Amino acid sequence: MVWNTNLRWRLPVTCLLLQVALVVLFGVFVRYDSDADPHWLDTKEQENSTSDMENEFYYRYPSFQDVHVMIFVGFGFLMTFLQRYGYSSVGFNFLLAAFGIQWALLMQGWFHSYYQGYIHVGVENLINADFCVGSVCVAFGAVLGKVSPVQLLIMTLFQVTLFSVNEYILLSLLEVKDAGGSMTIHTFGAYFGLTVTWILYRPSLHQSKERQSAVYHSDLFAMIGTLFLWMYWPSFNSAVSNHGDAQHRAAINTYCSLAACVLTSVALSSALHKKGKLDMVHIQNATLAGGVAVGTAAEMMLMPYGSLIVGFICGIVSTLGFVYLTPFLEARLRIQDTCGIHNLHGMPGIIGAIVGAVTASCANADVYGVKGLALAFGFDGFKTNWNASMQGKFQAAGLFVSLAMALVGGIIVGIILKLPFWGQPADENCFEDAVYWEVSSRDLFPCTKGVASLLQRPCPHQPSWGLRDWKLRVGDRGCSSLLLHPEALCLLGA
Amino acid sequence: MVWNTNLRWRLPVTCLLLQVALVVLFGVFVRYDSDADPHWLDTKEQENSTSDMENEFYYRYPSFQDVHVMIFVGFGFLMTFLQRYGYSSVGFNFLLAAFGIQWALLMQGWFHSYYQGYIHVGVENLINADFCVGSVCVAFGAVLGKVSPVQLLIMTLFQVTLFSVNEYILLSLLEVKDAGGSMTIHTFGAYFGLTVTWILYRPSLHQSKERQSAVYHSDLFAMIGTLFLWMYWPSFNSAVSNHGDAQHRAAINTYCSLAACVLTSVALSSALHKKGKLDMVHIQNATLAGGVAVGTAAEMMLMPYGSLIVGFICGIVSTLGFVYLTPFLEARLRIQDTCGIHNLHGMPGIIGAIVGAVTASCANADVYGVKGLALAFGFDGFKTNWNASMQGKFQAAGLFVSLAMALVGGIIVGIILKLPFWGQPADENCFEDAVYWEVSSRDLFPCTKGVASLLQRPCPHQPSWGLRDWKLRVGDRGCSSLLLHPEALCLLGA
Amino acid sequence: MVWNTNLRWRLPVTCLLLQVALVVLFGVFVRYDSDADPHWLDTKEQENSTSDMENEFYYRYPSFQDVHVMIFVGFGFLMTFLQRYGYSSVGFNFLLAAFGIQWALLMQGWFHSYYQGYIHVGVENLINADFCVGSVCVAFGAVLGKVSPVQLLIMTLFQVTLFSVNEYILLSLLEVKDAGGSMTIHTFGAYFGLTVTWILYRPSLHQSKERQSAVYHSDLFAMIGTLFLWMYWPSFNSAVSNHGDAQHRAAINTYCSLAACVLTSVALSSALHKKGKLDMVHIQNATLAGGVAVGTAAEMMLMPYGSLIVGFICGIVSTLGFVYLTPFLEARLRIQDTCGIHNLHGMPGIIGAIVGAVTASCANADVYGVKGLALAFGFDGFKTNWNASMQGKFQAAGLFVSLAMALVGGIIVGIILKLPFWGQPADENCFEDAVYWEVSSRDLFPCTKGVASLLQRPCPHQPSWGLRDWKLRVGDRGCSSLLLHPEALCLLGA
Structure with missing residues (x-):
């Protein structure tokens, strides 16, 4: 079958239609929230709030910028490891994220910030939009090199929608805690992406096998992505936590978990090579699994040693996954996972959900203090019959809901993306920038x-x-x- | 004509003379402002100010660091797209910016922070110095590859001076609002740079045409610059806005505008290529135009949908400029604009000035609240006869002043730089690191x-x-x- | 002699043993400090502390993230200048830093944050752990390319221990001020590393001379490291200073010093080349010396012009060092300093210590205010017989203690690392990634x-x-x- 990869009309029309729709929807629905609106000056005076510093902006903006770097530079450059796919890795990630954050502001806004007929956006909405897009970037890793930018925009449109529904079920209906998104971002994103790539299975992909590996400099570019993800992950997991001690604790726990994860990833990478040599794939990816796996529990009283244990385990699991599981998935289950997201986001995401459920079910007033417990799990006043074991069960339920949404959503979206007119490349032209970029x-x-x-x-x-x-x-x-x-x-x- | 490009005495003497002069001037004029001086502890006690957190440092420092990254990594790497000019792009940008920020601290200090015989510097001065240098980095893009580092230092010396005069006229005399610098930084910088490169026209530049294009990895390095500019632009436009809601709003508006700009840039890039392929030049540059064009209005009540519309338009205008206008300027007007700054900073800067003037002229107490309006346009108390339409007219006047200053200044500085003893390269050696760098x-x-x-x-x-x-x-x-x-x-x- | 560089068991066992030990020690000793622990909600209420914003997190976290970037991206990429050692530069730096920060949390914790049987960690501990590892990254620069990752882990284990002892002597016993670590981080790290590389002298290193130089793209990768170090250095020097004016002042002073340093580095680099060409080695390294040399005095009343003078001198000294001293050290003293850390951290560190001692000995109540002086030098209440000249003498004593610790410690650790079973490479295989990395x-x-x-x-x-x-x-x-x-x-x- 000969594919037509000329996007001259398809890509511009898709981009422009989506952007026009976004402009109209923003015009109808989106307004500034009270912290970004000058009217607070007239109204807040009575309330004795004298300090600009109390503006949500100053609590969240530095974390927002770190998350922003993770989405655009972190994910973008992490995927440049392919020898001839650097433009597409960075460029398509840029495109889908720029579209995704706008659509996420609307979708998440309708579910969480909609009142008086408007979505009210502030810095926390920007962070959550970036988070939502993070889940699309995860899924992009599974299909990297095998889809057209039009397909990516379609996937982003659906995935952001499904993400928002899933997030609403978890955070608002099940009242699950998931500040760093082990379930909502990583587990959902990974299994959604894996399902899509399973549906889009390409039996003759070996024809572009040569380009599916790295070259020397492309691996260094990928390390830029890895390091910015690794360094800013404490900001990621703490960005939307409660002010004060919760945000502080989330950063400490993530810092600890990531550090431990590096050592066990290196250990396993060396131990699994017949000459004891390290593999850049593991260093680029498995070292990050510790950040994924404390996503849910980072703001809880996981304790620094608890974080180290989580990182320890995930470095091992993730590296083993790259060596044994990824080839198995491709050969037996026909799941072609370009970046190995199952090892970096899938399994660690599930581990993170379990760690969160266990940690939550152990919560009590000794560990958190009386007020701390109420604040951490949000049951002050109205949730009178809250108890820790119930919270743990709801956390576990959240994991299963996320997995179910990912699988069902992934199948539907995969089938849509399989339609033959999205400009996808032929099997022998996968992982090649020249298909969609002017390079000659x-x-x-x-x-x-x-x-x-x-x-x-x-x-x-x-x-x-x-x-x-x-x-x-x-x-x-x-x-x-x-x-x-x-x-x-x-x-x-x- | 044979040019002598040996800088052995010219560059060291220029650098050392400038730096000695700066040391002396700093010794005579520069002191810490009250927030960076320990004397406040003795004096502020009476004033019931109990919190260190109220120090300007905590309001501005995170934004300052983001702006700092934009100037040094953002602009520096954005210009590494040339195949054999990476050292010079990053290195000369580093040199001119390091000189420029010191000189800008003095020039802007004399105009804005001079009292009791001293310039008092704090974190806001550091941000403004970086902003001023940003305008030099913009102009550098026009002359990239065709000038010596000595010429760049001379250009920086004059441009920082002219920038400060222009900024003083706009902000202090015309009382124009321009927090993100659409006029003062981008429009001024772009048309200044274009005028200089017009004066320095090189008729035989085609002799180094081959080196004027990119290679694969150089385009990836340039994307590092693009992305750090793109991600941190919300900090750029909000860095010196009023505390609280204004800073918050400026970040939101810039975030929205930039996101929309990516989609329309991609759309136009693909639509204008005969096979629908994307061009890295557009992705690297046009995607940023949205940030330039909300520079003036970002802190105003532009509304999120207003920002999207601005970004939408600028992505289109900027990409069209790269495809049609840059070749026209070079062929007909003899303006050799290496990086296409007219498309990224020139036109979007003018659009930004117009958007700012229109937005300001629509301001009223319904939109801003009574106190918010007074605070936003700074007329609380002493500017009793302020009205929005007057503000709009002054905003428009600011644009024309900036353009006039840029053209007149650019001609004068261009003529100075045309003198034959600054070590400039011959036409066939342009865009080549080996002229000024030890590479062999x-x-x-x-x-x-x-x-x-x-x-x-x-x-x-x-x-x-x-x-x-x-x-x-x-x-x-x-x-x-x-x-x-x-x-x-x-x-x-x- | 034939070296066995197969690390299949040595590296995994070392990593896993160290990490298991860290988990156990964290379990026994490490807890959250009060600002990261929810119990404060129950106890602080009486104390009328109403604002979450007063949490140490908001004073320190943005600086922490900047320091984190310097350690992992800054140092990691700075060392990628070698043509065939990029994986190892970034990867081994990642490994040693991830181990080092955990070990430093414990070592520094026992000395500084140990009470009620536990080490209490908060964001300031994270910064200090990063600082401690910074000193290991400095030393890594001296032995880069000549040691195995196992040796690096052993070196990190010992160096972090010695660093913490030295830091305790300086900060707690001698009550020295050293916020940016000119003595504790740079001088100690540099002379420790130089002593180790002196002990590990390789007489036949010329066999891998060819790989000891840069190639075009590796120098651009190194500039990523340089720029992130340069830009974030103001955060480094101000990260643990007192809240408010001290932190503010430290950032201003560092900004000034670094800017001046760039101009004199460029001047000397050009002046010392026979054709006046610039050398990337100087631009990558000497431009940073200004940050090192204001490490001690940045938070003091050094004044902006004082900072410029320090930067001015260090750019000259450092560049001269690269041109004349490094070859001399290698040829005569058998000190093979791969990255020239003596020029970037050694001499500037000593200069910084001296500048700090002089600045401290000039302190008085006119310059700092009465309360400011007490706060800046910490003698409010209990240190009644404090005077400036005494402080200056203790500062100077701190320098000599650091040098002594570095030399003695470096000899001992060097001898340990000389043992033949750590998997070190043969002389002809130094500076080569393929020894430890899967590349073929x-x-x-x-x-x-x-x-x-x-x-x-x-x-x-x-x-x-x-x-x-x-x-x-x-x-x-x-x-x-x-x-x-x-x-x-x-x-x-x-």
């Missing part, structure tokens, strides 16, 4: 007559290639990379 | 006898080159890049 | 028969190499880099 003339040195004349000869070491195939393949990348190709050696030297 | 021996593999013997033969495909030219050109880059050059192919293989 | 099959294009047949011939320009050596050397890097190697030219073209 600007990027590479121009051909000279010398090269052209070389190309009149067939390639001696690839007799199966006709003269035309050979030209096309070299031409794809321009002639400078001809020199970097093993085939070129036979032409030039042998 | 450390950077590239050393030549072997094998290569040397090859160079005894003239280049068959460049008959116009004598043996000596050929050696020089190859020698410039060292022998490893010989292999990456198309010319090398003819020697080795053909 | 994923990273490089696979060999074809064409290349294999070329390798049947001995290398004509390296007659000393046997056929087997030649294959091994090419095979090390895979065949694509064959084309980038000068040796390849002789095979292909000559």
Whole structure:
């Protein structure tokens, strides 16, 4: 089957339609919340609130910026490890996130910030929109290299919608605590993405196997992503926690868990290689699993040693997953998981949900103080029959709801994305920037007559290639990379 | 004409003279402001100010650091897209900004923070100095690759001076609002830079055309710059706004505008390519136009949907500019704009000024509240005859003053920079790091006898080159890049 | 001597043992401090503390995140300048820092935050742990490329311990002020690292000389590290200063010093090159010396012009050090300092200590105010016989204690690291990622028969190499880099 990957009308029309719809919906629904609206000056005076510093902005904005960096630089560069997919990794992540945050402001706004006929947005909404998009970035990791930007926009549209519904069920109906999103962001995002890539299974993907690995510099670019995710994860898990001690504690716990996770990831990476060498894939990914797995419990009284134990376990589980589980999933279950999100977000997300449920079910007034307990689990005044074991059970229920939403949603969205007119690439053109990006003339040195004349000869070491195939393949990348190709050696030297 | 690009005395003398002058001027004029001076402990007690948290530092420092990253990493890496000009892009930007912030502390200090015989600096001065330098970084984009570091220091000296005068006229005389600097930073910087590059027109610049494009990894480095600019722009536009709701609102508006701008930039980039492919130049630049264009209005009651509309329009205008206007400017008006700053800062800056004027002229007590209106436009008490339409007219006047200052200043500075002794490169050596940076021996593999013997033969495909030219050109880059050059192919293989 | 660099058991066992020990020690000793513990809600009510904003978290967390970026991205990427050591620079720095911060939380906790049987950790402890690890990152710069990750973990274990003892002597016994760590972090770290590398002297290191230089893109990666260090250094020096004016002043002073340092580094770099060209090594490193050298005095009343003078001097001293002193140290004193830490941290650290001592000895109530002086030097109430000259003398004593600890500790740790079973690389394999990282099959294009047949011939320009050596050397890097190697030219073209 020949795919038409020319997006000249499909991509512009999709972008413009979505953006026009967003403008209209924002015009009808979105207003500033009271902390971003100057009217508070007239009304708050009676309430003896004298300090601008009490504005929510100053509690949340530094964390917001850190989360923002994680979504755009963290996820974007983490996926640049592929040798010929850097433009798309960073660029498509940029596109889907820019669309997703707008749509998330609306969807989450209708569920959580809608009153007096308007959605009222403030800095916490911006953080939550970034969180929601984080779940799309996770799913993007599973389908990386195999979908068109139009498909990504469609996926983002549906995934943000489903995320918001799931989040509403968990946070508002089940009253689950999930400040760092182990369930809502990571588990949901990972299993949604895995289901989509399972539906989009490509049996001939081995044809672009060569491009599915890294080159030296692409792995360094990916480390930029890894490190910004790792460093700012304490901000991620604490960004929407209660003011004061909860936010403080969430940062400490995440810091501890991530540190422990690095050591066990390195240990396993070395132990599982026959010569004891480290693998950049593990260092780039498994080291982050500790942040995922304290997402739910970070703001609770997990204790620093509890965080270390969680990080310890996740570094091991995640690295084992990369070595044994990912190949198994691809070979047996036909799940082609480009970035290994099952190891970084799937399993650690489930572990995080369980850790959260256990930690919540152990909560009591000795550990939290009387007021602290009420504040941490939000039952001050109106939830009189709250108890810890019930909270634990609701937490566990939240995990199952998230998994169910991810699987059912993923199947539906996967089937929609399988329709043949979204401009998806052929199996042999996956993981290749040149399909959707202008790369030839600007990027590479121009051909000279010398090269052209070389190309009149067939390639001696690839007799199966006709003269035309050979030209096309070299031409794809321009002639400078001809020199970097093993085939070129036979032409030039042998 | 042969240019002498040896900077051995010119650059050190310029740097040291400027820095000595700065030390002396700082010694005479610069002191800490009251929030950075321990004397407040003795004096403020009576005033019942009990909290350290009220220190301006905590309101502004996180935003300051974000702005700082935009100036040094954002602008620096944005310009690394050129294949052989990465050291200069990052390094010269570093140099001019480090000089510029010191000079701006003095210039802006004399205009805005000078009392009791001293300039009193605090964190807001640091932000404003970074802002001022931002305008120089914008202008640097127009002349990138065609000027020496000595010329850049001279340009910075004059541009910071002119910037400060212009800013004083706008903010203090015309009482214009321009928190994010659509007029003072972007419009002024862009048209100043364009005028300078127009004066410095190089008719034979096509001789270094080959180096004026990107290579694969250089485009990824540039995306680091793009993303840090994009992510931190909400901090840029809100950094010096009033405490509380204004700062909060400015961040929200910028966030919205930038998100919308990404979608329309992508849409236009694809629509304007014959195969629907995306162009990295647009993704790197046009996506940022939304931040420029809400610079003036971000802290006003622009409303989230207003921000989306601004971003929507700017993504389109900016991408169209890259495709149609930049080639036109170069071919017809002899304006060689290396980074396309007219599309990213020029037009969006003007749009931002207009949006600001319109938004200000619509201000009223219904929208802002009574106290909010007074605070937002600073007329509480002493400006009794203020009205919105007058504010709008002054805003518009500010745009024309900025344009006039940029054009007149740019002509004068351009003429100064045209003097032949600043070490500027010849037309065929533009966009080349090796002119000003030690690159050969450390950077590239050393030549072997094998290569040397090859160079005894003239280049068959460049008959116009004598043996000596050929050696020089190859020698410039060292022998490893010989292999990456198309010319090398003819020697080795053909 | 043939070294066994297979770490399959050594590295995993070391990591897992250390991490298990940390989990146990955290379980026994580490608890949240009162600002991260919900019990404060029950107890603080009586004390009329109404604002969450007074939580230490909001005073320190933004600075903490900046410091965190400096340690992981700043130091990690600064060291990627080596052409074939990027994975190890970023990856090993990641590993040692992740271990070091946990161990530092314990060591520093026992000395400074231990009461009621527990170490109480909050955000300030996280910052101090990062600081402590900063000193290990400094020392890593001296031994970069010549040690195994197991050696680095052992070094970190001992250096963090010694750092904490030294810090306790300085801050608690001598009551020295050193907020930005000129003495405790930079001087100690640099001379410790230099002593270790002196003990580990490798007489045949010239065999891997070729890989000890940079390539074009590796220098750009290193600039990411440089810039994040440079930009966030004001946060580093102000992170643990007193709230309010001290933190504010420390940021201003560091900003000024760093800006001046850039200009003099550029001046000297150009002046010391025979053609006036700039050297990336100086731009990457010497520009940062100004931050090191105001570490002690930044929070004092150094005045902005004082900071400029310090930066001015350090840019000169540091660049001179790179040009003249580093080669001298290697040739005469057998100190092989890979990153030139003596120029960036050693000499500037000593200068910083002296500047701090002088500034402290000039302190008086005119400059600081009565209360400000008491607060700045912590003698309010209990230190009745404090005077400035005494403070200055103790500051100077702190420098000598740090140097002594570094030298004695460095000798002991160096001897331990010299033991032959830590998996260190042979002299000819230094500065090479492939020793400890899986790079071949994923990273490089696979060999074809064409290349294999070329390798049947001995290398004509390296007659000393046997056929087997030649294959091994090419095979090390895979065949694509064959084309980038000068040796390849002789095979292909000559």
